[in-house]
Amino acid sequence: MGNIKVENIRVFAYHGCLAEETKIGSDYRVDLEVKADLQTSAKSDKLSDTVDYVFLNRIIREEMNKPSHLLETVAKRILQRIFTEDDLVAKATVWVSKLNPPIGGDVEMVTIKMTERRKK
Numbered sequence: 001m002g003n004i005k006v007e008n009i010r011v012f013a014y015h016g017c018l019a020e021e022t023k024i025g026s027d028y029r030v031d032l033e034v035k036a037d038l039q040t041s042a043k044s045d046k047l048s049d050t051v052d053y054v055f056l057n058r059i060i061r062e063e064m065n066k067p068s069h070l071l072e073t074v075a076k077r078i079l080q081r082i083f084t085e086d087d088l089v090a091k092a093t094v095w096v097s098k099l100n101p102p103i104g105g106d107v108e109m110v111t112i113k114m115t116e117r118r119k120k
Helices: 019-022 039-044 053-064 070-084
Strands: 002-013 026-036 089-099 107-119
Touching: 002 053, 026 053, 026 070, 053 070, 070 089, 070 107
Parallel strands: none
Antiparallel strands: 002 026, 026 089, 089 107
Protein backbone atom coordinates (compact mmCIF):
# COMPACT_ATOMS: atom_id res chain seq x y z
CA MET A 1 0.00 0.00 0.00
CA GLY A 2 0.98 3.60 -0.49
CA ASN A 3 -0.50 7.07 -0.29
CA ILE A 4 -1.17 9.71 -2.92
CA LYS A 5 -1.84 13.24 -1.71
CA VAL A 6 -3.28 16.11 -3.72
CA GLU A 7 -2.91 19.21 -1.57
CA ASN A 8 -4.09 22.79 -1.51
CA ILE A 9 -6.51 22.62 -4.44
CA ARG A 10 -7.90 26.15 -4.57
CA VAL A 11 -11.48 26.55 -5.76
CA PHE A 12 -14.03 29.36 -5.84
CA ALA A 13 -17.49 27.97 -5.08
CA TYR A 14 -20.96 28.78 -3.75
CA HIS A 15 -21.52 26.70 -0.61
CA GLY A 16 -23.21 27.80 2.59
CA CYS A 17 -26.43 28.15 4.51
CA LEU A 18 -26.61 31.93 4.22
CA ALA A 19 -28.25 33.35 1.09
CA GLU A 20 -25.34 35.72 0.45
CA GLU A 21 -22.86 32.81 0.51
CA THR A 22 -24.64 31.17 -2.41
CA LYS A 23 -24.75 34.46 -4.33
CA ILE A 24 -21.28 35.95 -3.85
CA GLY A 25 -19.33 32.72 -3.31
CA SER A 26 -16.15 32.06 -1.36
CA ASP A 27 -12.66 30.72 -1.67
CA TYR A 28 -12.11 27.10 -0.67
CA ARG A 29 -9.18 24.77 -0.19
CA VAL A 30 -9.46 21.02 -0.67
CA ASP A 31 -6.86 18.42 0.32
CA LEU A 32 -7.13 14.75 -0.49
CA GLU A 33 -5.21 11.64 0.49
CA VAL A 34 -5.91 8.22 -0.97
CA LYS A 35 -4.48 4.85 -0.03
CA ALA A 36 -3.94 2.33 -2.80
CA ASP A 37 -1.66 -0.50 -3.85
CA LEU A 38 1.16 1.33 -5.63
CA GLN A 39 3.44 -1.69 -6.07
CA THR A 40 2.12 -2.64 -9.52
CA SER A 41 2.55 0.86 -10.93
CA ALA A 42 5.98 1.16 -9.34
CA LYS A 43 7.04 -1.87 -11.36
CA SER A 44 5.13 -1.24 -14.59
CA ASP A 45 5.62 2.55 -14.83
CA LYS A 46 2.11 2.75 -16.35
CA LEU A 47 -0.47 5.38 -15.43
CA SER A 48 -3.23 2.81 -15.90
CA ASP A 49 -1.83 0.85 -12.92
CA THR A 50 -2.17 3.69 -10.41
CA VAL A 51 -4.58 6.33 -9.15
CA ASP A 52 -4.33 9.30 -11.51
CA TYR A 53 -4.12 12.56 -9.56
CA VAL A 54 -5.46 14.45 -12.59
CA PHE A 55 -8.61 12.32 -12.23
CA LEU A 56 -8.77 13.12 -8.48
CA ASN A 57 -8.41 16.85 -9.13
CA ARG A 58 -11.19 16.72 -11.75
CA ILE A 59 -13.61 15.01 -9.35
CA ILE A 60 -12.90 17.60 -6.66
CA ARG A 61 -13.44 20.51 -9.05
CA GLU A 62 -16.66 19.04 -10.45
CA GLU A 63 -18.14 18.33 -7.01
CA MET A 64 -17.07 21.70 -5.60
CA ASN A 65 -18.92 23.30 -8.53
CA LYS A 66 -22.27 21.92 -7.25
CA PRO A 67 -23.59 24.29 -4.55
CA SER A 68 -24.47 22.73 -1.20
CA HIS A 69 -25.45 24.07 2.20
CA LEU A 70 -22.86 21.98 4.06
CA LEU A 71 -19.21 21.17 3.44
CA GLU A 72 -19.96 17.69 4.77
CA THR A 73 -22.25 17.10 1.80
CA VAL A 74 -19.55 18.14 -0.66
CA ALA A 75 -16.95 15.93 1.05
CA LYS A 76 -19.29 12.92 0.96
CA ARG A 77 -19.95 13.42 -2.77
CA ILE A 78 -16.21 13.62 -3.49
CA LEU A 79 -15.54 10.38 -1.60
CA GLN A 80 -18.46 8.55 -3.20
CA ARG A 81 -17.28 9.43 -6.69
CA ILE A 82 -13.71 8.37 -5.97
CA PHE A 83 -14.83 4.93 -4.79
CA THR A 84 -17.34 4.57 -7.63
CA GLU A 85 -14.95 5.59 -10.39
CA ASP A 86 -11.61 4.11 -9.27
CA ASP A 87 -11.36 0.52 -8.06
CA LEU A 88 -7.74 0.94 -6.92
CA VAL A 89 -8.57 3.29 -4.02
CA ALA A 90 -8.83 1.40 -0.71
CA LYS A 91 -9.21 4.40 1.61
CA ALA A 92 -9.63 8.15 1.11
CA THR A 93 -9.59 11.20 3.34
CA VAL A 94 -10.75 14.61 2.18
CA TRP A 95 -10.41 17.96 3.90
CA VAL A 96 -12.72 20.75 2.67
CA SER A 97 -11.92 24.23 4.01
CA LYS A 98 -13.84 27.47 3.64
CA LEU A 99 -11.35 30.33 3.73
CA ASN A 100 -12.27 33.47 5.68
CA PRO A 101 -15.70 32.14 6.72
CA PRO A 102 -18.40 34.71 7.59
CA ILE A 103 -18.69 33.75 11.27
CA GLY A 104 -18.13 37.10 12.96
CA GLY A 105 -14.48 36.79 13.85
CA ASP A 106 -10.94 36.73 12.53
CA VAL A 107 -10.91 33.09 11.40
CA GLU A 108 -8.56 31.91 8.65
CA MET A 109 -10.60 28.84 7.70
CA VAL A 110 -13.12 26.28 8.81
CA THR A 111 -12.32 22.70 7.81
CA ILE A 112 -14.23 19.46 7.78
CA LYS A 113 -12.40 16.15 7.43
CA MET A 114 -14.06 12.95 6.27
CA THR A 115 -12.55 9.48 5.77
CA GLU A 116 -14.02 6.41 4.11
CA ARG A 117 -12.79 2.93 3.32
CA ARG A 118 -13.82 0.76 0.42
CA LYS A 119 -16.65 -1.55 1.40
CA LYS A 120 -15.76 -5.17 0.85
